Amino acid sequence: MQNIRIEKTTCPKEKPGNDNPLTFGTIFTDHMFEMDYEVGKGWYDPRVVPYHKLEMEPSCMVFHYGQEMFEGLKAYKTEDERVLLFRPDKNIERANRSNSRLCIPEIPEDVFLDALKAVVNVDQDWIPTKPGTSLYIRPFVIATDPFLGVRPSYTYKFMIILSPVGAYYASGLNPVKIWIEDEYVRAVKGGIGEAKTGGNYVASLASQVKAHDEGYSQVLWLDGVHRKYIEEVGAMNIFFKINGVVVTPDLNGSILPGVTRNSVISLCKEWGIPVEERQISVDEIVKAGKNGTMEECFGTGTAAVISPVGELRFGDDRMPIGGGKIGELTQKFYDTITGIQLGEISGPEGWIVEVK
């Protein structure tokens, strides 16, 4: 593997000012990372280049057979201008697990990490610093063979693009309302639910549209076999605090193993808070929601970090949680994790990787 080649832009774009609130995922920086793959040759020509459009054959396999993988993580700038990544090793590991399920060639871990650092380093002036903002990093691979027919592609492109982002929810850290879905299914054991790939997200749209129409901002999925056990939210894992115990669905093969989820579980253990990863039936949740033992509920994900949940709705049952307020533990997780991400609190060994 050669070193990463760096070609800087000659016409930098204007950066978003600090005055307008940043939205999520609409603005991209001056550069991107790119690397190609060919069977027999492996991954080659890693490079940071000016952000540019892709020239693609209409027959490219990614347009037809969905062979694509993505990741999402963030870079933060500290008060003293250091640039930090949060647990990038976890995203790299997960990317390769996704790749393997999707028959996409694995990306050498060291190259992946170097690529993240290189592109973030080049565009570090794009990292916003207002509270709640950060630089969202989107690594992704697409299948590029110009071929119609179902088989793994022989060529791929790996890219990393960067987007300065504000709060994921325009409403900020406010409790969201969540719709428990009983008609559509996102994923099933033996399928691709564990992988971070487009097919899982397009599968979720119809339900999401329905939930939005009813005034709910996210969908909570049930398992595809029994239609009974809690899985995860659109782009977050889900946690409940019931009777003093933090519970979250176990990684059963059809949910995404979230990095934030893993971090919350680690913090529970460090703090001595009882935490259980196990099968959770929707009946248990409805019961806890109604009998007052559901103390808190929150989603975990890179985009919003911790999202307090203020209401769960299942069929005709509406379960308000926390009386419109953010739960105490929920707030503590938010403060701690964002504190670690910003270098203000020291977290467990290895959680923070500095870009130099």
Place this chain on the structure above:
Amino acid sequence: MQNIRIEKTTCPKEKPGNDNPLTFGTIFTDHMFEMDYEVGKGWYDPRVVPYHKLEMEPSCMVFHYGQEMFEGLKAYKTEDERVLLFRPDKNIERANRSNSRLCIPEIPEDVFLDALKAVVNVDQDWIPTKPGTSLYIRPFVIATDPFLGVRPSYTYKFMIILSPVGAYYASGLNPVKIWIEDEYVRAVKGGIGEAKTGGNYVASLASQVKAHDEGYSQVLWLDGVHRKYIEEVGAMNIFFKINGVVVTPDLNGSILPGVTRNSVISLCKEWGIPVEERQISVDEIVKAGKNGTMEECFGTGTAAVISPVGELRFGDDRMPIGGGKIGELTQKFYDTITGIQLGEISGPEGWIVEVK
């Protein structure tokens, strides 16, 4: 909706000669159809233009969230040089059912049909005429918003590309060996299995690779809930002739409603052959395979039309079918459907649409 604008190429490519056998899905014609969509504006600017690369933002939603739909059908040229499409109305209907599941805006049926005719007409000299060859037509839609975040795209591109093709299986009309999958799952009720979209195909790759390694050319899927009932093959529906009765899985919500499947069922009814669409357990198939009542087995799909199956394998059970020969009824379906497609046999009302 305006009329379809036609812009012809000034540098036509060389067509594949009649000497080399055509492969599947590797060569594309001189032109393509293109039409764009924007929320508030609808579908606009339908056009036949020279085949060209697409310029795409790396943030285009199709690369990340899998919002894409495709179809597949064929055009044939008759001895007297007429150009025929086989049941395009069925593909158009199915495309819009897929679109609706995937939150992609529907395409007006008349525009879709006009588009098919217009692009095939312009490139009709590309339709090969040797036995077993045809012009494969690939309509598809991709989400084009340059946006990271999970929601339906506000912009789309609908395209139709054309590829002169030979036999789908390099081996021609020979019995294929099929692997019944018991580890991976393709789709589940409530998911997107009924829609023709990339996510279903990428989900099938790992299993397909495993089956290939074992010497099997296709995978037969079991349902995702009970892991017990027969669903369909990679890119085909499946039929069995057991004890004189033709049986195929019913359209239960997780399999693709094939046009060829529908045609075979219609022909059975016309010919007075008993045909059943119903739940079929893998146990029933293993039993019939072993006790000699499994008389024939074949797959149905646009690419290969009818594929005789010569062996089914489930775990350690190998079930040879038909002693290496193509079943009588299988052959009759192949001859009849390809005969109708080529205009040599007159089929049911409306199955053939001429391009003028």
